[in-house]
Amino acid sequence: MQTIKLNNGISMPQLGFGVFQVPDPAECERVVTEALELGYRSLDTAAAYLNEEAVGRTIRNSGLPREELFITTKLWIQDAGEASARQAFERSLKRLDLDYLDLYLIHQPFGDYYGAWRAMEALNQEGQVRAIGVSNFYPDRLLDLIQHNQIVPAVNQVEVHPFFQRREDQAFMRQQGVQIESWGPFAEGRNNLFSDPNLTRIAQAHGKTVAQVVLRWLLQRDVVVIPKSVRHERLAENLNVFDFELTPAEMDTIAAMDTGKSLFFDHRDAEAVRRLGQVRLNI
Numbered sequence: 349m350q351t352i353k354l355n356n357g358i359s360m361p362q363l364g365f366g367v368f369q370v371p372d373p374a375e376c377e378r379v380v381t382e383a384l385e386l387g388y389r390s391l392d393t394a395a396a397y398l399n400e401e402a403v404g405r406t407i408r409n410s411g412l413p414r415e416e417l418f419i420t421t422k423l424w425i426q427d428a429g430e431a432s433a434r435q436a437f438e439r440s441l442k443r444l445d446l447d448y449l450d451l452y453l454i455h456q457p458f459g460d461y462y463g464a465w466r467a468m469e470a471l472n473q474e475g476q477v478r479a480i481g482v483s484n485f486y487p488d489r490l491l492d493l494i495q496h497n498q499i500v501p502a503v504n505q506v507e508v509h510p511f512f513q514r515r516e517d518q519a520f521m522r523q524q525g526v527q528i529e530s531w532g533p534f535a536e537g538r539n540n541l542f543s544d545p546n547l548t549r550i551a552q553a554h555g556k557t558v559a560q561v562v563l564r565w566l567l568q569r570d571v572v573v574i575p576k577s578v579r580h581e582r583l584a585e586n587l588n589v590f591d592f593e594l595t596p597a598e599m600d601t602i603a604a605m606d607t608g609k610s611l612f613f614d615h616r617d618a619e620a621v622r623r624l625g626q627v628r629l630n631i
């Protein structure tokens with residue numbers, strides 16, 4: 349698996365498997381088992397996905413050596429704060445049945461995430477998590493966090509897909525040494541992504557699918573990707589993206605699809621802040 353080196357020297361697979369919206373434990377175990385059998389080694393979960401236990405059981409049952417895996421989970425807003433973030437980390441680790449984590453992310457830039465970051469810096473220094481990072485941070489919040497703390501986030505996981513490409517944000521992150529990671533690489537199928545005429549034409553030229561073209565485009569932009577699917581054939585398809593290359597002209601065609609706007613919600617929008625801030629996990 350192709351890897352990317354993070355700012356603290358550790359390697360992260362550039363393609364992994366995200367398990368958002370797979371809350372049923374049996375379904376989650378089935379799909380993660382299939383993903384590991386197919387060769388995925390990086391798994392992206394979160395306390396808020398309510399499937400850390402199922403992911404942990406599957407890892408344990410897979411028999412794979414721990415050091416072959418790269419496991420990410422995320423801290424939810426209600427647990428922001430120095431003491432509560434440490435407790436939340438310990439609960440996540442226990443649910444995942446792991447001794448250490450590879451990457452721990454602040455899921456949303458809300459609440460006392462500065463306190464959370466201090467706890468995460470300590471966890472990183474203690475060796476309980478190999479890298480720490482954030483998610484859904486726009487450049488202003490990212491820079492503020494960097495300026496007033498010790499450790500620069502290794503990763504910022506943000507919405508990136510052909511309709512919202514984040515090229516300027518990526519350039520900014522690169523300057524700061526922060527690796528961009530895409531969530532929603534297919535925009536969860538919105539805007540008819542899978543039947544888009546430009547993407548379809550490029551896919552046909554390579555004998556590939558639209559999904560594969562989108563992942564390839566992200567990989568060539570040095571973005572880490574974690575596509576989600578619950579279907580075996582799509583899991584295999586999404587992994588099979590290392591044997592072709594998009595031309596500069598094809599990269600330009602996709603670049604022209606950018607609308608510069610989120611297809612989900614803007615984390616700087618007051619209504620989104622209110623709505624997400626009210627989500628309480630019962631775990």
Ligand SMILES: NC(=O)c1ccc[n+]([C@@H]2O[C@H](COP(=O)([O-])OP(=O)(O)OC[C@H]3O[C@@H](n4cnc5c(N)ncnc54)[C@H](OP(=O)(O)O)[C@@H]3O)[C@@H](O)[C@H]2O)c1
Nearest residue numbers: 366367368392531532533534535536559575576577578582
């Ligand atoms: N940090 C955050 O705030 C945040 C937010 C959202 C997501 N994430 C992470 O990012 C991961 C990926 O994002 P996402 O799940 O939101 O969306 P996504 O990967 O863009 O899209 C998933 C959708 O695409 C379909 N799909 C997958 N592969 C396909 C293929 N080869 N052909 C056709 N359809 C395909 C899936 O359907 P089937 O499952 O039916 O195949 C599913 O409906 C998540 O699982 C999660 O780990 C993070």
